[in-house]
Amino acid sequence: MLDFAIFAVTFLLALVAAVLYLYPASRQAAGIPGITPTEEKDGNLPDIVNSGSLHEFLVNLHERYGPVVSFWFGRRPVVSLGTVDVLKQHINPNKTSDPFETMLKSLLRYHSGGGNVSENYTRKKLCENGVTNSLQSNFALLLKVWSEIGKGFLDGSLDKSPTRKKQYEDALMQLESILKKIVEERKGRNFSQHIFIDSLVQGNLNDQQILEDSVIFSLASCIITAKLCTWAICFLTTSEEVQKKLYEEIDQVFGKGPITPEKIEQLRYCRHVLCETVRTAKLTPVSARLQDIEGKIDKFVIPRETLVLYALGVVLQDPSTWPSPYKFDPDRFDDESIMETFSLLGFSGTQECPELRFAYMVTTVLLSVLVRRLHLLSVEGQVIETKYELVTSFKEEAWITVSKRY
DSSP states (O other): OHHHHHHHHHHHHHHHHHHHHHSOOSSOOTTOOBOOOSBTTTBTHHHHHHHSSHHHHHHHHHHHHOSEEEEEETTEEEEEEOSHHHHHHOOOTTTTSOTTHHHHHHHTTOOOOOOOHHHHHHHHHHHHHHHHHHHHHSGGGGGGOOOOTTHHHHSSOTTTOHHHHHHHHHHHHHHHHHHHHHHHHHTTOOOSSOOHHHHHHTTTOOHHHHHHHHHHHHHHHHHHHHHHHHHHHHHHHTOHHHHHHHHHHHHHHHTTSOOOHHHHTTOHHHHHHHHHHHHHHTSSOOEEEEOOSOEEETTEEEOTTOEEEEOHHHHTTOTTTSSSTTSOOGGGGGSHHHHHHHHHTTSSGGGOOHHHHHHHHHHHHHHHHHHHHEEEEEOTTOOOOEEOSSSOEESSOOOEEEEEOO
16 A cells, blocks of 8 residues: 555656656756755655655645745756746746646657647647547447546556556557557548547648557546546535536436537536536646746746646635635636636636546536436545545545435
């Protein structure tokens, strides 16, 4: 259990380390408040491990030093931003990139795709179109496409067992092999059913970029979707009022008719429930951006090629932005300014990553099915503890009880 806990703490750090290795900083982010290295070789890694997770370390660091802080990962400085105001000031032309892409590509040892702003924007639009078209074409199959890929590096078993590591590597190779075959089959041909890869193929990307973007989307969308579903159900069991309001909206929109993509767009309150789930659970507590040009925040200069962390878990529960930040309250998103802030953080609107957009749709379908038929109830006395990794999850299994509505 201790080995697993250590892995859980250091998994995200390994991704950060990979980024730092691939994109070394050109010079220090001098003058930014923070802590000095605890150890010459490891920097502040011991402090992060002692805190329990990178997120918890950043919470403490921002409480001590303010919204812009620095620390050391090995011999490299890292800057973390912890309020909406400083995020608005951050000058970085890579702001349209997927928040998972930098870390996951490093982990998977993918190196292509580091293009300019225009290229990154084009790739993002291709992914967005891919999500839209594939959802429309495969809507009836949404709940049948769960994937187990991703567990290989999230469950802690890779470092414990060479056999498990080989199984993961074989699974990744198999996934890549399957995707390569699909790419070749879809090239230059028209199919009645549109899938995600079709949009990438039609976007004139090279084969390696198509493969990498497909793998990244598969990994990130699988993890985010699974966790969003479980957290949404969990939070609904804690509020009878929210669940009742959601049921009334679903009943009003669908009645006794089928669930359709067109009607799903009318589920405004359901979307607020999912947004509040992302916020309250701190679903993605940290994202990373590479500082492509020298930037300035307040009086602090961030040098080019510095790794900048967005401490989203800190920002999402900042009381100056979110009144009663620890309360699960979907109604807060009735305020347009709140939704604009949420969009700025990349969780909605034009900054929303394709993986999260996919997760929103799948979770909406799941909740529409469940809440129409069942009351979702919490288990008395159950204490749910949080584990902060690339995507936030439960430390242990969480249980609910249900009763029929009709």
